[in-house]
Amino acid sequence: MDFLLESFKDGNFQWQMIVMWVIGALLIYLAIAKKLEPALLLPMGFGAILINLPLSGAATQTLPVIGEVVGIIDWLFDIGIGASEAFPLLLFIGIGAMIDFGPLLSNPKLLFFGAAAQIGIFITIIFAVIFGFGIGDAASIGIIGAADGPTSILVANVLRSEYMGAIAVAAYSYMALVPIIQPMAIKLVTTKKERMIRMDYNPQQVTRLTKIIFPIVVTVIAGLIAPASVALVGMLMFGNLIRECGVLENLSETAQKTLANLITLLLGITIAASMKAENFVSWETMLIMGLGLFAFVIDSIGGVMFAKFLNLFLPKGKKFNPMVGAAGISAFPMSARVIQKLGLEADPSNHLLMHAVSANVSGQIASVVAGGVILSIVPAMLGVG
Amino acid sequence: MNAILAIDTQNLKYALEITWKGMLAIFLVMAIIYAVILILNKVTVIPAEKVKAPFVKAGDKIKTVFKKKDKV
Numbered sequence: 001m002d003f004l005l006e007s008f009k010d011g012n013f014q015w016q017m018i019v020m021w022v023i024g025a026l027l028i029y030l031a032i033a034k035k036l037e038p039a040l041l042l043p044m045g046f047g048a049i050l051i052n053l054p055l056s057g058a059a060t061q062t063l064p065v066i067g068e069v070v071g072i073i074d075w076l077f078d079i080g081i082g083a084s085e086a087f088p089l090l091l092f093i094g095i096g097a098m099i100d101f102g103p104l105l106s107n108p109k110l111l112f113f114g115a116a117a118q119i120g121i122f123i124t125i126i127f128a129v130i131f132g133f134g135i136g137d138a139a140s141i142g143i144i145g146a147a148d149g150p151t152s153i154l155v156a157n158v159l160r161s162e163y164m165g166a167i168a169v170a171a172y173s174y175m176a177l178v179p180i181i182q183p184m185a186i187k188l189v190t191t192k193k194e195r196m197i198r199m200d201y202n203p204q205q206v207t208r209l210t211k212i213i214f215p216i217v218v219t220v221i222a223g224l225i226a227p228a229s230v231a232l233v234g235m236l237m238f239g240n241l242i243r244e245c246g247v248l249e250n251l252s253e254t255a256q257k258t259l260a261n262l263i264t265l266l267l268g269i270t271i272a273a274s275m276k277a278e279n280f281v282s283w284e285t286m287l288i289m290g291l292g293l294f295a296f297v298i299d300s301i302g303g304v305m306f307a308k309f310l311n312l313f314l315p316k317g318k319k320f321n322p323m324v325g326a327a328g329i330s331a332f333p334m335s336a337r338v339i340q341k342l343g344l345e346a347d348p349s350n351h352l353l354m355h356a357v358s359a360n361v362s363g364q365i366a367s368v369v370a371g372g373v374i375l376s377i378v379p380a381m382l383g384v385g
Numbered sequence: 386m387n388a389i390l391a392i393d394t395q396n397l398k399y400a401l402e403i404t405w406k407g408m409l410a411i412f413l414v415m416a417i418i419y420a421v422i423l424i425l426n427k428v429t430v431i432p433a434e435k436v437k438a439p440f441v442k443a444g445d446k447i448k449t450v451f452k453k454k455d456k457v
Contacts, residue, residue, distance in 0.1 A: 104422075105422055105425075105426070108418075108423060108426075109419070111415045111418060111419050112412070112416075112419070115408075115411045115414075118407075118408070118411055119408065121407070122400075122403060122404035122407050122408060123404070125400045125403055125404065126397070126400045126401065126404060129393065129397050129399075132393075134393075134396065135396045135400065135403075138396070138400060139403065204426060206426070207429040209425075210422075210425045210426060213425055214422070214425065217425075221417045221418055221421070222414055225410055225413060225417075226410055362415070365415075365418070366411055366414075369410070369414050370407060370411055373406070373410045373411060374403065374407060376410075377402070377403050377406055377407065381399045381402075
Protein backbone atom coordinates (compact mmCIF):
# COMPACT_ATOMS: atom_id res chain seq x y z
CA MET A 1 0.00 0.00 0.00
CA ASP A 2 3.09 2.23 -0.08
CA PHE A 3 2.10 3.70 -3.45
CA LEU A 4 -0.86 5.47 -1.79
CA LEU A 5 1.56 7.47 0.33
CA GLU A 6 3.86 8.43 -2.56
CA SER A 7 2.92 12.12 -2.19
CA PHE A 8 4.41 12.25 1.28
CA LYS A 9 7.71 10.50 0.49
CA ASP A 10 11.20 11.82 -0.20
CA GLY A 11 10.46 15.48 0.28
CA ASN A 12 7.59 15.47 -2.21
CA PHE A 13 5.48 17.22 0.40
CA GLN A 14 6.59 20.60 1.76
CA TRP A 15 4.91 22.73 4.43
CA GLN A 16 4.94 25.67 2.02
CA MET A 17 2.38 23.79 -0.07
CA ILE A 18 -0.14 24.12 2.75
CA VAL A 19 0.48 27.88 2.77
CA MET A 20 -0.27 27.93 -0.96
CA TRP A 21 -3.50 25.98 -0.44
CA VAL A 22 -4.54 28.60 2.11
CA ILE A 23 -3.62 31.41 -0.32
CA GLY A 24 -5.52 29.60 -3.09
CA ALA A 25 -8.56 29.21 -0.84
CA LEU A 26 -8.32 32.88 0.15
CA LEU A 27 -8.28 33.97 -3.50
CA ILE A 28 -11.31 31.76 -4.23
CA TYR A 29 -13.08 33.21 -1.17
CA LEU A 30 -12.35 36.80 -2.25
CA ALA A 31 -13.59 35.98 -5.75
CA ILE A 32 -16.85 34.32 -4.70
CA ALA A 33 -17.82 35.92 -1.39
CA LYS A 34 -16.44 39.43 -1.98
CA LYS A 35 -16.76 39.40 -5.80
CA LEU A 36 -13.24 40.85 -6.17
CA GLU A 37 -12.09 40.34 -9.79
CA PRO A 38 -13.72 36.87 -9.74
CA ALA A 39 -12.86 36.11 -13.38
CA LEU A 40 -9.17 36.15 -12.51
CA LEU A 41 -8.83 35.52 -8.79
CA LEU A 42 -10.91 32.34 -8.90
CA PRO A 43 -8.85 30.60 -11.64
CA MET A 44 -5.64 31.86 -9.99
CA GLY A 45 -6.76 30.53 -6.60
CA PHE A 46 -7.76 27.15 -7.97
CA GLY A 47 -4.57 27.00 -10.05
CA ALA A 48 -2.49 27.76 -6.93
CA ILE A 49 -3.97 24.67 -5.25
CA LEU A 50 -3.69 22.54 -8.38
CA ILE A 51 -0.03 23.30 -8.98
CA ASN A 52 0.96 22.87 -5.33
CA LEU A 53 -0.25 19.33 -4.74
CA PRO A 54 2.67 16.96 -4.21
CA LEU A 55 3.70 15.37 -7.55
CA SER A 56 0.92 17.36 -9.24
CA GLY A 57 0.21 16.11 -12.74
CA ALA A 58 -0.70 19.69 -13.69
CA ALA A 59 2.98 20.63 -13.30
CA THR A 60 5.87 19.18 -15.24
CA GLN A 61 7.34 16.21 -13.33
CA THR A 62 10.37 14.02 -13.82
CA LEU A 63 9.32 10.43 -13.28
CA PRO A 64 11.71 7.53 -12.74
CA VAL A 65 12.42 5.58 -15.96
CA ILE A 66 9.85 7.57 -18.00
CA GLY A 67 11.64 10.91 -17.64
CA GLU A 68 10.03 14.32 -17.99
CA VAL A 69 6.24 14.46 -18.27
CA VAL A 70 4.91 17.89 -19.21
CA GLY A 71 2.05 19.18 -17.05
CA ILE A 72 -0.82 21.15 -18.59
CA ILE A 73 -0.32 24.30 -16.50
CA ASP A 74 3.40 24.45 -17.25
CA TRP A 75 2.68 23.79 -20.93
CA LEU A 76 0.07 26.54 -21.09
CA PHE A 77 2.52 28.88 -19.36
CA ASP A 78 5.33 28.04 -21.77
CA ILE A 79 3.30 28.57 -24.95
CA GLY A 80 0.88 31.24 -23.76
CA ILE A 81 3.15 33.48 -21.71
CA GLY A 82 6.76 32.30 -21.66
CA ALA A 83 7.39 31.83 -25.36
CA SER A 84 5.19 34.48 -26.91
CA GLU A 85 3.35 36.60 -24.30
CA ALA A 86 0.33 35.64 -26.41
CA PHE A 87 -2.25 35.49 -23.60
CA PRO A 88 -1.78 39.01 -22.19
CA LEU A 89 -1.41 40.48 -25.67
CA LEU A 90 -4.51 38.78 -27.05
CA LEU A 91 -6.44 39.94 -24.00
CA PHE A 92 -5.64 43.50 -25.05
CA ILE A 93 -7.62 43.01 -28.27
CA GLY A 94 -10.67 42.28 -26.14
CA ILE A 95 -9.99 45.20 -23.80
CA GLY A 96 -9.53 47.57 -26.75
CA ALA A 97 -12.83 46.41 -28.22
CA MET A 98 -14.56 47.20 -24.92
CA ILE A 99 -13.26 50.77 -24.56
CA ASP A 100 -15.12 53.78 -25.89
CA PHE A 101 -12.58 56.58 -26.31
CA GLY A 102 -15.42 59.00 -27.16
CA PRO A 103 -15.44 60.87 -23.82
CA LEU A 104 -11.65 61.31 -24.00
CA LEU A 105 -11.72 62.47 -27.64
CA SER A 106 -14.37 64.97 -26.66
CA ASN A 107 -12.30 66.32 -23.75
CA PRO A 108 -8.66 65.48 -24.62
CA LYS A 109 -6.95 67.64 -22.00
CA LEU A 110 -7.70 64.88 -19.50
CA LEU A 111 -5.11 62.75 -21.33
CA PHE A 112 -2.42 64.25 -19.12
CA PHE A 113 -4.01 62.85 -15.97
CA GLY A 114 -3.40 59.38 -17.39
CA ALA A 115 0.28 60.26 -17.73
CA ALA A 116 0.58 61.79 -14.24
CA ALA A 117 -1.04 58.82 -12.53
CA GLN A 118 1.74 56.51 -13.75
CA ILE A 119 4.21 58.11 -11.33
CA GLY A 120 3.56 55.32 -8.81
CA ILE A 121 5.23 52.85 -11.19
CA PHE A 122 8.50 54.75 -11.19
CA ILE A 123 8.62 55.72 -7.52
CA THR A 124 7.99 52.05 -6.69
CA ILE A 125 10.88 50.99 -8.94
CA ILE A 126 13.16 53.28 -6.91
CA PHE A 127 11.89 51.81 -3.61
CA ALA A 128 12.17 48.24 -4.92
CA VAL A 129 15.83 48.93 -5.71
CA ILE A 130 16.30 50.42 -2.24
CA PHE A 131 14.85 47.20 -0.81
CA GLY A 132 17.51 45.27 -2.70
CA PHE A 133 15.76 43.95 -5.80
CA GLY A 134 17.71 43.83 -9.07
CA ILE A 135 16.73 46.39 -11.71
CA GLY A 136 14.76 43.84 -13.80
CA ASP A 137 12.75 42.63 -10.83
CA ALA A 138 12.31 46.20 -9.54
CA ALA A 139 10.90 47.35 -12.90
CA SER A 140 8.57 44.32 -12.94
CA ILE A 141 7.38 45.15 -9.41
CA GLY A 142 6.93 48.83 -10.25
CA ILE A 143 4.66 48.00 -13.16
CA ILE A 144 2.07 46.71 -10.66
CA GLY A 145 1.33 50.45 -10.44
CA ALA A 146 0.10 50.35 -14.03
CA ALA A 147 -3.05 48.87 -12.44
CA ASP A 148 -3.20 46.66 -15.47
CA GLY A 149 -2.84 42.89 -15.00
CA PRO A 150 -1.86 41.88 -18.55
CA THR A 151 0.80 44.62 -18.75
CA SER A 152 2.26 43.51 -15.41
CA ILE A 153 2.43 39.87 -16.54
CA LEU A 154 3.95 40.80 -19.88
CA VAL A 155 6.63 43.10 -18.46
CA ALA A 156 7.55 40.59 -15.71
CA ASN A 157 7.84 37.87 -18.33
CA VAL A 158 9.95 39.85 -20.80
CA LEU A 159 12.27 40.98 -18.00
CA ARG A 160 12.45 37.35 -16.80
CA SER A 161 11.41 38.25 -13.26
CA GLU A 162 11.27 35.29 -10.91
CA TYR A 163 8.45 37.00 -9.01
CA MET A 164 5.82 36.93 -11.75
CA GLY A 165 3.33 34.99 -9.62
CA ALA A 166 3.46 37.48 -6.75
CA ILE A 167 3.34 40.41 -9.21
CA ALA A 168 0.22 39.03 -10.93
CA VAL A 169 -1.53 38.34 -7.62
CA ALA A 170 -0.67 41.84 -6.36
CA ALA A 171 -1.79 43.54 -9.60
CA TYR A 172 -5.16 41.81 -9.77
CA SER A 173 -5.84 41.94 -6.03
CA TYR A 174 -5.19 45.68 -5.78
CA MET A 175 -7.20 46.35 -8.96
CA ALA A 176 -10.08 44.68 -7.19
CA LEU A 177 -9.40 46.74 -4.08
CA VAL A 178 -9.42 50.11 -5.89
CA PRO A 179 -12.73 51.09 -4.22
CA ILE A 180 -10.98 50.77 -0.85
CA ILE A 181 -7.47 52.02 -1.70
CA GLN A 182 -8.35 55.11 -3.74
CA PRO A 183 -10.78 56.86 -1.36
CA MET A 184 -8.21 56.45 1.42
CA ALA A 185 -5.36 57.86 -0.69
CA ILE A 186 -7.47 60.70 -2.13
CA LYS A 187 -8.82 61.84 1.23
CA LEU A 188 -5.26 61.89 2.54
CA VAL A 189 -4.28 64.70 0.13
CA THR A 190 -7.51 66.62 -0.51
CA THR A 191 -9.81 68.81 1.54
CA LYS A 192 -13.60 68.55 1.39
CA LYS A 193 -13.66 71.95 -0.34
CA GLU A 194 -11.40 70.60 -3.10
CA ARG A 195 -13.52 67.48 -3.47
CA MET A 196 -16.56 69.71 -3.97
CA ILE A 197 -15.11 71.55 -6.99
CA ARG A 198 -17.53 71.37 -9.90
CA MET A 199 -16.41 70.89 -13.48
CA ASP A 200 -18.39 71.95 -16.53
CA TYR A 201 -19.24 69.22 -18.96
CA ASN A 202 -19.65 70.43 -22.54
CA PRO A 203 -18.91 67.44 -24.72
CA GLN A 204 -17.78 68.17 -28.25
CA GLN A 205 -19.14 66.26 -31.16
CA VAL A 206 -16.75 63.41 -32.08
CA THR A 207 -17.08 62.02 -35.58
CA ARG A 208 -16.77 58.39 -36.56
CA LEU A 209 -13.77 59.31 -38.73
CA THR A 210 -11.93 60.63 -35.65
CA LYS A 211 -12.74 57.46 -33.74
CA ILE A 212 -11.35 55.38 -36.63
CA ILE A 213 -8.19 57.43 -37.15
CA PHE A 214 -7.45 57.68 -33.39
CA PRO A 215 -6.32 54.06 -32.74
CA ILE A 216 -4.11 54.05 -35.84
CA VAL A 217 -2.44 57.36 -34.94
CA VAL A 218 -1.89 56.36 -31.29
CA THR A 219 -0.20 53.12 -32.39
CA VAL A 220 2.13 54.98 -34.74
CA ILE A 221 3.02 57.69 -32.18
CA ALA A 222 3.62 55.20 -29.35
CA GLY A 223 5.58 52.96 -31.71
CA LEU A 224 7.86 55.76 -32.86
CA ILE A 225 8.66 56.97 -29.33
CA ALA A 226 8.72 53.60 -27.52
CA PRO A 227 9.06 50.82 -30.11
CA ALA A 228 8.73 48.09 -27.46
CA SER A 229 5.22 49.35 -26.71
CA VAL A 230 3.95 48.49 -30.20
CA ALA A 231 2.79 44.99 -29.24
CA LEU A 232 0.87 46.28 -26.21
CA VAL A 233 -0.53 49.50 -27.67
CA GLY A 234 -1.03 47.90 -31.07
CA MET A 235 -3.22 45.08 -29.76
CA LEU A 236 -5.24 47.49 -27.60
CA MET A 237 -5.79 49.83 -30.53
CA PHE A 238 -6.46 46.99 -32.97
CA GLY A 239 -9.32 45.88 -30.73
CA ASN A 240 -10.58 49.46 -30.61
CA LEU A 241 -10.37 49.83 -34.40
CA ILE A 242 -12.49 46.68 -34.81
CA ARG A 243 -15.05 48.29 -32.50
CA GLU A 244 -15.11 51.70 -34.15
CA CYS A 245 -14.82 50.79 -37.84
CA GLY A 246 -18.52 49.98 -37.94
CA VAL A 247 -18.23 47.08 -40.39
CA LEU A 248 -17.01 44.34 -38.05
CA GLU A 249 -19.77 44.10 -35.46
CA ASN A 250 -19.42 40.32 -35.19
CA LEU A 251 -15.66 40.47 -34.68
CA SER A 252 -16.04 43.30 -32.19
CA GLU A 253 -18.58 41.32 -30.20
CA THR A 254 -16.39 38.20 -30.35
CA ALA A 255 -13.35 40.17 -29.14
CA GLN A 256 -15.33 41.77 -26.29
CA LYS A 257 -16.96 38.59 -25.08
CA THR A 258 -15.68 35.25 -26.39
CA LEU A 259 -12.02 36.14 -26.88
CA ALA A 260 -11.71 38.18 -23.68
CA ASN A 261 -13.48 35.52 -21.60
CA LEU A 262 -11.47 32.65 -23.06
CA ILE A 263 -8.12 34.35 -22.59
CA THR A 264 -9.06 35.54 -19.09
CA LEU A 265 -9.95 31.97 -18.16
CA LEU A 266 -6.67 30.59 -19.49
CA LEU A 267 -4.54 33.47 -18.19
CA GLY A 268 -5.89 33.09 -14.65
CA ILE A 269 -5.15 29.40 -14.34
CA THR A 270 -1.90 29.60 -16.33
CA ILE A 271 -0.40 32.23 -14.07
CA ALA A 272 -0.59 29.61 -11.31
CA ALA A 273 2.49 28.05 -12.91
CA SER A 274 4.45 30.91 -11.36
CA MET A 275 2.86 30.31 -7.95
CA LYS A 276 4.78 27.19 -6.98
CA ALA A 277 5.34 27.02 -3.24
CA GLU A 278 9.14 26.98 -3.38
CA ASN A 279 9.15 30.34 -5.24
CA PHE A 280 6.04 31.99 -3.82
CA VAL A 281 6.28 31.46 -0.07
CA SER A 282 9.00 33.97 0.76
CA TRP A 283 9.59 37.36 2.36
CA GLU A 284 10.05 38.81 -1.12
CA THR A 285 6.41 37.99 -1.90
CA MET A 286 5.29 39.90 1.19
CA LEU A 287 7.52 42.79 0.18
CA ILE A 288 6.12 42.76 -3.36
CA MET A 289 2.56 42.86 -2.02
CA GLY A 290 3.53 45.88 0.11
CA LEU A 291 5.27 47.63 -2.79
CA GLY A 292 2.28 46.93 -5.05
CA LEU A 293 -0.05 48.64 -2.58
CA PHE A 294 2.40 51.53 -2.32
CA ALA A 295 2.40 51.86 -6.14
CA PHE A 296 -1.41 52.13 -6.25
CA VAL A 297 -1.44 54.73 -3.47
CA ILE A 298 1.30 56.84 -5.11
CA ASP A 299 -0.48 56.60 -8.49
CA SER A 300 -3.64 58.03 -6.94
CA ILE A 301 -1.80 60.72 -5.01
CA GLY A 302 0.29 61.59 -8.10
CA GLY A 303 -2.85 62.13 -10.19
CA VAL A 304 -4.44 64.30 -7.48
CA MET A 305 -1.29 66.40 -6.99
CA PHE A 306 -0.96 66.95 -10.75
CA ALA A 307 -4.53 68.28 -10.89
CA LYS A 308 -3.80 70.53 -7.90
CA PHE A 309 -0.67 71.79 -9.65
CA LEU A 310 -2.64 72.66 -12.80
CA ASN A 311 -5.26 74.41 -10.67
CA LEU A 312 -2.59 76.91 -9.56
CA PHE A 313 -2.64 78.34 -13.10
CA LEU A 314 -6.36 78.10 -13.81
CA PRO A 315 -8.95 80.80 -13.12
CA LYS A 316 -11.78 80.19 -10.66
CA GLY A 317 -14.59 78.27 -12.29
CA LYS A 318 -12.20 76.48 -14.67
CA LYS A 319 -10.37 74.47 -12.04
CA PHE A 320 -10.19 70.67 -12.06
CA ASN A 321 -11.63 68.64 -9.25
CA PRO A 322 -8.35 67.07 -8.08
CA MET A 323 -10.02 63.70 -7.55
CA VAL A 324 -10.35 63.36 -11.34
CA GLY A 325 -6.55 63.13 -11.46
CA ALA A 326 -6.67 59.92 -9.43
CA ALA A 327 -8.90 58.37 -12.11
CA GLY A 328 -5.86 58.44 -14.39
CA ILE A 329 -4.94 54.92 -13.29
CA SER A 330 -5.81 52.10 -15.64
CA ALA A 331 -8.32 50.25 -13.43
CA PHE A 332 -11.33 50.82 -15.70
CA PRO A 333 -14.13 51.54 -14.91
CA MET A 334 -13.76 51.04 -11.14
CA SER A 335 -11.63 54.11 -10.64
CA ALA A 336 -14.09 56.39 -12.50
CA ARG A 337 -16.94 55.02 -10.39
CA VAL A 338 -14.97 55.64 -7.19
CA ILE A 339 -14.41 59.30 -8.16
CA GLN A 340 -18.09 59.77 -9.03
CA LYS A 341 -19.05 58.29 -5.66
CA LEU A 342 -16.57 60.49 -3.76
CA GLY A 343 -17.80 63.54 -5.68
CA LEU A 344 -21.40 62.82 -4.69
CA GLU A 345 -20.30 62.18 -1.11
CA ALA A 346 -18.79 65.68 -0.92
CA ASP A 347 -21.65 67.35 -2.80
CA PRO A 348 -24.74 65.28 -3.70
CA SER A 349 -25.30 67.29 -6.90
CA ASN A 350 -21.70 67.16 -8.21
CA HIS A 351 -21.44 64.63 -11.05
CA LEU A 352 -17.85 63.91 -12.10
CA LEU A 353 -18.41 60.61 -13.87
CA MET A 354 -17.77 61.69 -17.47
CA HIS A 355 -14.58 63.57 -16.54
CA ALA A 356 -13.41 60.60 -14.50
CA VAL A 357 -14.18 58.20 -17.36
CA SER A 358 -12.08 60.35 -19.73
CA ALA A 359 -9.15 60.33 -17.29
CA ASN A 360 -9.64 56.61 -16.71
CA VAL A 361 -9.44 55.64 -20.42
CA SER A 362 -6.41 57.90 -20.80
CA GLY A 363 -4.91 55.82 -17.97
CA GLN A 364 -5.48 52.74 -20.12
CA ILE A 365 -3.37 54.25 -22.89
CA ALA A 366 -0.74 55.63 -20.50
CA SER A 367 -0.31 52.33 -18.65
CA VAL A 368 0.46 50.35 -21.81
CA VAL A 369 2.79 53.12 -22.97
CA ALA A 370 4.49 52.95 -19.53
CA GLY A 371 4.90 49.18 -19.96
CA GLY A 372 6.37 49.70 -23.41
CA VAL A 373 8.70 52.46 -22.22
CA ILE A 374 10.03 50.21 -19.44
CA LEU A 375 10.56 47.42 -21.95
CA SER A 376 12.45 49.88 -24.16
CA ILE A 377 14.75 51.14 -21.39
CA VAL A 378 15.37 48.28 -18.96
CA PRO A 379 16.68 45.46 -21.23
CA ALA A 380 19.58 47.69 -22.29
CA MET A 381 20.44 48.24 -18.61
CA LEU A 382 20.23 44.53 -17.90
CA GLY A 383 22.60 43.97 -20.79
CA VAL A 384 25.09 46.38 -19.26
CA GLY A 385 24.68 44.98 -15.76
CA MET B 386 17.64 39.39 -3.09
CA ASN B 387 20.60 40.44 -1.04
CA ALA B 388 20.23 41.87 2.40
CA ILE B 389 17.30 44.22 2.66
CA LEU B 390 18.30 47.89 2.37
CA ALA B 391 21.71 46.96 0.95
CA ILE B 392 21.34 49.58 -1.77
CA ASP B 393 23.10 48.93 -5.03
CA THR B 394 24.06 52.46 -6.14
CA GLN B 395 24.33 51.44 -9.79
CA ASN B 396 20.77 50.04 -9.71
CA LEU B 397 19.58 53.18 -7.94
CA LYS B 398 21.08 55.27 -10.75
CA TYR B 399 19.29 53.05 -13.25
CA ALA B 400 16.01 53.40 -11.33
CA LEU B 401 16.29 57.20 -11.37
CA GLU B 402 17.13 57.11 -15.08
CA ILE B 403 14.07 54.90 -15.77
CA THR B 404 11.94 57.34 -13.77
CA TRP B 405 12.80 60.53 -15.61
CA LYS B 406 13.01 58.91 -19.03
CA GLY B 407 9.79 56.98 -18.44
CA MET B 408 7.74 59.96 -17.27
CA LEU B 409 9.14 62.15 -20.04
CA ALA B 410 8.27 59.55 -22.70
CA ILE B 411 4.72 59.07 -21.35
CA PHE B 412 4.03 62.82 -21.20
CA LEU B 413 5.54 63.25 -24.67
CA VAL B 414 3.34 60.51 -26.14
CA MET B 415 0.28 62.00 -24.44
CA ALA B 416 1.15 65.52 -25.62
CA ILE B 417 1.45 64.37 -29.23
CA ILE B 418 -1.80 62.39 -28.97
CA TYR B 419 -3.44 65.50 -27.48
CA ALA B 420 -2.28 67.63 -30.40
CA VAL B 421 -3.47 65.01 -32.88
CA ILE B 422 -6.92 64.82 -31.25
CA LEU B 423 -7.23 68.61 -31.36
CA ILE B 424 -6.38 68.58 -35.07
CA LEU B 425 -8.71 65.64 -35.78
CA ASN B 426 -11.56 67.33 -33.94
CA LYS B 427 -10.95 70.57 -35.88
CA VAL B 428 -10.70 68.86 -39.25
CA THR B 429 -13.49 66.33 -38.97
CA VAL B 430 -16.17 68.21 -37.06
CA ILE B 431 -18.40 70.46 -39.17
CA PRO B 432 -19.00 73.70 -37.23
CA ALA B 433 -22.60 74.03 -36.14
CA GLU B 434 -23.04 77.37 -37.92
CA LYS B 435 -22.23 75.73 -41.27
CA VAL B 436 -24.86 73.05 -40.82
CA LYS B 437 -27.97 74.88 -42.03
CA ALA B 438 -31.34 73.44 -42.80
CA PRO B 439 -32.55 74.43 -46.29
CA PHE B 440 -34.79 77.47 -46.21
CA VAL B 441 -38.37 76.47 -46.93
CA LYS B 442 -40.95 79.12 -47.80
CA ALA B 443 -44.46 78.74 -46.53
CA GLY B 444 -46.41 76.66 -49.02
CA ASP B 445 -43.32 75.04 -50.63
CA LYS B 446 -43.33 71.32 -51.07
CA ILE B 447 -40.87 69.63 -48.76
CA LYS B 448 -38.63 66.97 -50.32
CA THR B 449 -38.72 63.78 -48.34
CA VAL B 450 -36.94 60.48 -48.61
CA PHE B 451 -40.25 58.69 -48.88
CA LYS B 452 -41.69 57.75 -52.25
CA LYS B 453 -45.36 58.00 -53.07
CA LYS B 454 -45.83 54.26 -53.00
CA ASP B 455 -44.36 53.98 -49.50
CA LYS B 456 -46.94 53.80 -46.81
CA VAL B 457 -45.78 55.69 -43.80
